[in-house]
Amino acid sequence: MTGRTIVITSGKGGVGKTTATANIGTGLAMRGHKVIVIDTDIGLRNLDVIMGLENRIVYDLVNVIEGKCKMNQAMIRDKHDYELYLIPAAQTRDKNSIEPEQLRDLCAELEKEFDYVLIDCPAGIEQGFKNAIAAAQEAIIVTTPEVSAIRDADRVIGLLESSGLHRPRLIINRISPEMVKRGDMMDQKDVENLLAVEVIGLVPADENTVVAANRGIPVVHDRKSASGGAFLRIAARVDGEDIPLMDLEPKSGIFSKFRGLVGMNGRAYSHA
Amino acid sequence: MLKTGVVQVAAKGTDVAFVIDEEAPFDVVAGELREYLAKQNGLWSKGNITVNVGQRMLARDELTQVKSIIETHSGLKVTRFWCSPESLGTGDFQIEAKAATVESSANTSGAQRQPPAHNEIAVPESLPDLPADSISAVESVIQDLRSRQNKNGARSRNRTEALFIKSTFRSGESVHHPGDVVVLADVNPGAEIAADGDIVVLGSLKGWAHAGASGDTKAVIIALELPSTRFQIAKYEGISPTTARRKSKSSASGPKIAYVRSRSIHVAPFVGRFARYSKGVPYDG
Numbered sequence: 001m002t003g004r005t006i007v008i009t010s011g012k013g014g015v016g017k018t019t020a021t022a023n024i025g026t027g028l029a030m031r032g033h034k035v036i037v038i039d040t041d042i043g044l045r046n047l048d049v050i051m052g053l054e055n056r057i058v059y060d061l062v063n064v065i066e067g068k069c070k071m072n073q074a075m076i077r078d079k080h081d082y083e084l085y086l087i088p089a090a091q092t093r094d095k096n097s098i099e100p101e102q103l104r105d106l107c108a109e110l111e112k113e114f115d116y117v118l119i120d121c122p123a124g125i126e127q128g129f130k131n132a133i134a135a136a137q138e139a140i141i142v143t144t145p146e147v148s149a150i151r152d153a154d155r156v157i158g159l160l161e162s163s164g165l166h167r168p169r170l171i172i173n174r175i176s177p178e179m180v181k182r183g184d185m186m187d188q189k190d191v192e193n194l195l196a197v198e199v200i201g202l203v204p205a206d207e208n209t210v211v212a213a214n215r216g217i218p219v220v221h222d223r224k225s226a227s228g229g230a231f232l233r234i235a236a237r238v239d240g241e242d243i244p245l246m247d248l249e250p251k252s253g254i255f256s257k258f259r260g261l262v263g264m265n266g267r268a269y270s271h272a
Numbered sequence: 273m274l275k276t277g278v279v280q281v282a283a284k285g286t287d288v289a290f291v292i293d294e295e296a297p298f299d300v301v302a303g304e305l306r307e308y309l310a311k312q313n314g315l316w317s318k319g320n321i322t323v324n325v326g327q328r329m330l331a332r333d334e335l336t337q338v339k340s341i342i343e344t345h346s347g348l349k350v351t352r353f354w355c356s357p358e359s360l361g362t363g364d365f366q367i368e369a370k371a372a373t374v375e376s377s378a379n380t381s382g383a384q385r386q387p388p389a390h391n392e393i394a395v396p397e398s399l400p401d402l403p404a405d406s407i408s409a410v411e412s413v414i415q416d417l418r419s420r421q422n423k424n425g426a427r428s429r430n431r432t433e434a435l436f437i438k439s440t441f442r443s444g445e446s447v448h449h450p451g452d453v454v455v456l457a458d459v460n461p462g463a464e465i466a467a468d469g470d471i472v473v474l475g476s477l478k479g480w481a482h483a484g485a486s487g488d489t490k491a492v493i494i495a496l497e498l499p500s501t502r503f504q505i506a507k508y509e510g511i512s513p514t515t516a517r518r519k520s521k522s523s524a525s526g527p528k529i530a531y532v533r534s535r536s537i538h539v540a541p542f543v544g545r546f547a548r549y550s551k552g553v554p555y556d557g
């Protein structure tokens with residue numbers, strides 16, 4: 001078995017990388033896959049908190065890489081009845097404690113055992129980012145519809161491409177359909193046009209996400225919530241299912257219906 | 273576009289451009305021109321003619337003949353000859369240095385003559401019956417061009433091969449190329465392109481662009497969309513106030529060209545090779 005290693009990254013902090021990692025990981029596990037999520041945000045770990053696994057941490061990523069423990073000793077199994085595991089970040093070390101090659105070797109090892117290895121990437125484009133992307137074959141970019149986040153996403157896409165991670169896919173998180181409608185927020189089309197990458201998901205701003213994070217139960221467990229449903233569909237698309245993008249407009253016009261029909265394959269991007 | 277074997281004719285508005293095959297022998301060219309014009313007799317009633325002779329610089333009597341054939345058969349005035357810059361350097365005809373004043377007929381006020389583009393030869397309108405004078409005017413322009421070319425040596429089309437950038441040029445990416453740069457996608461905010469030659473963006477130019485980066489003020493920037501005004505040509509930065517006003521008023525999108533005239537950058541809709549920008553100075557690619 002060879003699994004896929006996917007890095008979830010953004011450039012800017014606070015846009016929803018950790019939230020997306022927890023939810024896509026859980027979503028893939030709910031679909032019956034064996035999944036491991038790795039928190040590489042060393043010194044600022046919080047994937048464990050969002051997944052409600054904070055209390056079970058004994059060993060962490062740096063311990064594994066330094067050979068202080070075996071790989072499976074640092075894996076924490078999810079509370080729910082899925083094949084979902086977490087390797088937490090070290091909280092008391094810094095980003096220079098690991099080398100890109102070490103993480104690459106670890107992920108290569110994990111790919112033998114898991115269907116999906118998801119890497120939660122720290123913000124920025126320095127060492128932590130370089131570590132996180134070195135191990136991945138695919139990338140998912142998270143942005144919000146804000147100029148600063150989009151600018152950082154653009155920068156990161158360029159860096160990914162120059163290190164051989166082509167065709168990253170994009171999640172636009174925290175979209176407020178009302179604000180878009182009022183013209184106070186960039187719409188999905190503008191973001192998509194500027195970044196010129198495939199959009200794999202649109203996630204509305206949803207307080208359920210925050211409530212779920214505080215409870216340590218990723219929102220994707222609540223399939224009926226707006227953001228839970230969105231993350232479940234993203235997990236399905238990552239898994240290769242062809243689900244058209246749902247329109248987040250409060251009321252859908254002719255154009256958005258058309259977009260719905262065209263779906264994610266409606267645009268051809270050139271990456272010559 | 274009408275076409276014969278060796279002569280291509282393109283008309284835009286009242287302006288007509290003849291493009292003459294670079295390699296065909298002159299008598300064939302003359303024959304085809306006559307034949308073509310006889311067929312088209314009376315098609316044009318007014319306007320100016322530009323003749324593009326490409327790589328070949330015709331001998332002076334040939335130039336005169338082309339001019340008179342076209343003028344007698346079409347009733348129009350030939351106001352410009354074009355040739356490629358290479359042929360300025362070759363061409364074995366002698367230049368008689370005569371102090372002839374050349375006035376671009378496109379600029380009929382004549383008061384402030386625009387300097388001719390590097391390979392553009394304006395023919396004075398007032399001398400239809402005196403081909404010799406007309407030619408000497410042509411030659412003085414050529415000489416002028418030659419001396420300018422020798423001075424800065426900049427305007428050689430074969431500087432370097434063009435650089436093609438084939439995917440979105442993104443924030444944080446930058447390039448400096450010693451020739452022309454063509455981007456087959458958008459240039460995003462935060463990206464930087466510097467080219468010693470022209471910059472052509474087949475997409476939206478939102479980042480920083482610097483054409484003629486080593487000082488060539490003839491360099492241009494062309495983009496399918498030009499929402500940004502943050503660019504530079506040679507040492508000129510920012511666009512002229514008149515253009516800025518026009519630009520903000522008309523939300524007109526579409527292809528744009530930015531070029532330097534009178535020591536500031538102007539932006540105009542890009543409508544093609546024979547378009548006139550800023551009082552009759554055409555862009556020649």
Ligand SMILES: Nc1ncnc2c1ncn2[C@@H]1O[C@H](COP(=O)(O)OP(=O)(O)O)[C@@H](O)[C@H]1O
Binds near residue numbers: 017018175206227
């Ligand atoms: N779709 C959403 N709606 C509302 N809040 C969100 C959404 N996505 C993320 N958040 C909140 O935004 C904050 C930052 O998210 P996080 O995933 O930690 O970002 P990152 O890992 O990129 O720094 C968290 O408090 C999270 O609960």
Ligand SMILES: [Mg+2]
Binds near residue numbers: 019046122
């Ligand atoms: Mg995070």
